[in-house]
Amino acid sequence: MKAIELTAPRLDAFRAATVPTPDPQRGEVLIRLRAASLNFVDVAVASGKYPGSSFPLIPVVDGAGEIVGIGEGVSRLALNDRVIAHAKPRWIGGRPRPCEMTEMRGVTLPGSLAEYVALPANAVVPMPANLSFETAATLPIAATTAWNAMRSADVGPGSVVVLLGTGGVSIFALQLAKASGGTVIITSSSDEKLARAKALGADHLINYRTTPDWDAKVLELTNGLGADLIVETGGSATFARSLNAAAPGGTVFVIGFVTGTEATADLLPIIIKALKVLGNNTGSVSDLRDAARAIAAARIEPVIDKVFTQDQAAEAYAHMAAGGRHFGKLAFALEW
Ligand SMILES: NC(=O)c1ccc[n+]([C@@H]2O[C@H](COP(=O)([O-])OP(=O)(O)OC[C@H]3O[C@@H](n4cnc5c(N)ncnc54)[C@H](OP(=O)(O)O)[C@@H]3O)[C@@H](O)[C@H]2O)c1
Structure with missing residues (x-):
């Protein structure tokens, strides 16, 4: 062949x-x-x-x-x-x-x-x-991972989900979070990409180039509470801010390393806010099957x-x- x-x-x-x-x-x-x-x-x-x-x-x-x-x-x-x-x-x-x-x-x-x-x-x-x-x-990597992220935090109506950047995982997570009734805050380096995310249903848009303290903006948008789920695709440059942007009892779903794999972070936000910091390695065949079923049911393109x-x-x-x-x-x- x-x-x-x-x-x-x-x-x-x-x-x-x-x-x-x-x-x-x-x-x-x-x-x-x-x-x-x-x-x-x-x-x-x-x-x-x-x-x-x-x-x-x-x-x-x-x-x-x-x-x-x-x-x-x-x-x-x-x-x-x-x-x-x-x-x-x-x-x-x-x-x-x-x-x-x-x-x-x-x-x-x-x-x-x-x-x-x-x-x-x-x-x-x-x-x-x-x-x-x-x-x-x-679907195999990006949709399965985004689906596992939604399930890790029981995303439903009222959930606030933060997505970092507009790559493959973030855009599937945007579509799945909106299909689940969640509120989505998404960041990007590009206003044009943020406009495309808005067209897909994103509720709040943050340009992380012009607003480098995007975590403070997440807290402002949520009346100081923070997000229930942060899909942590960024790695080194974003991990500490993701901890800061999470709500008490919230989930930081640690999957990505687009800016590197090494991070230094204060442990106190994890302890004081009782955060769930969860790793993920794509998912199983069963997870892909569930993600595919959700995508079909919600008519996600x-x-x-x-x-x-x-x-x-x-x-x-x-x-x-x-x-x-x-x-x-x-x-x-x-x-x-
Ligand atoms: N562990 C797992 O289960 C798992 C599964 C899938 C993917 N991943 C990992 O997750 C990461 C994302 O995967 P992907 O397939 O979605 O990648 P991708 O399609 O290449 O998207 C990467 C995006 O990251 C954004 N980005 C770059 N620097 C950033 C920063 N400083 N802050 C916020 N966003 C930033 C950019 O968005 P803008 O262009 O909008 O700025 C870029 O489009 C990768 O590291 C990948 O290896 C892990």
Whole structure:
């Protein structure tokens, strides 16, 4: 089959390759991949900043396609079913064992820039009927994580949710929070992106370039109370402010490191406000299934800023690595 390989942890080290087509084993399905989507983690892998990969590697975690082969013992899925390939195919549900966390498509396992992938049948999720292959391919990492964030804080009518930046996770979190009845405060470096977030339902907009103390603004907007949930995508530059912006008993959902992984913070806000500071590592197949069901039920249309072909992999990675150029997701339409 045809594939794109990443030959070294460098943002320009892509090459077109022909590799053996996988054979679906017992309990597996063969998926013809039709679309993929890019995440910050893909850039981290291609920059040598994420552990576990060996090269050459078929890159890109997220993908969607249709079933074209069925291994022995698979009864729940049929040929031509349109499915989403989960990022961590061994983590089916519940509390994960270490190998279920670390085994990840596009990182330690073949990823989505290929014609085909064979996966355990219980690691794929039916595509919501309202989605295209491109929009469905944006769900495995970003939508699952945003969904887990909503559940971590029981977001519902009256909840105040703070989102940092307008990348893939934040925009899914915006859509899910609004579908749940929450009030959304979103930050961005760009007024134009804030206007796009407003069009998607964001209630309050903060430009973190012109208002660097955005945490004080969150407190002002909430009459001094703070937010019930902060989806902490920023890392080093934002973590301490996220603690400050949280309401008593609130949740700081720690997932991202766009500004780095090291942070210094005062522990007193965590103690005095009895905060929940929760880590998250994407999620299980079961979490993706729930996220997909919510997206279908709420008729959420994933937001794709730009679609590339697989031959434009270096361009797509550079676009994301530049930071701040996109709104929502970047996707690949796979046309071999
Ligand atoms: N642990 C997990 O489960 C998990 C899952 C998914 C993602 N993540 C992580 O979460 C982070 C976001 O992922 P993503 O896919 O949404 O990334 P993304 O699409 O690349 O979005 C990153 C966004 O961060 C914003 N940003 C940059 N500097 C900022 C700052 N100082 N303050 C606030 N926002 C800032 C920018 O928004 P503007 O352009 O609007 O300024 C940018 O668009 C990444 O670190 C990723 O690895 C973790």
